[in-house]
Amino acid sequence: MPYYNICPHCGSHLDPGERCDCQSKGPEPKQRESADEKKEAKSA
Ligand SMILES: [Zn+2]
Numbered sequence: 001m002p003y004y005n006i007c008p009h010c011g012s013h014l015d016p017g018e019r020c021d022c023q024s025k026g027p028e029p030k031q032r033e034s035a036d037e038k039k040e041a042k043s044a
Pocket of ligand 1: 012021
């Protein structure tokens with residue numbers, strides 16, 4: 001038996017019982033940063 005699990009989506013090696021990041025990928029935080037930058041620009 002393998003000592004690690006392989007993500008069936010991206011093929012990355014994961015610890016037993018651990019989910020790959022590609023599975024928990026949601027809304028990118030970069031968008032929030034962009035929104036904050038816009039707000040700052042408006043304030044200024
Ligand atoms: Zn993955």
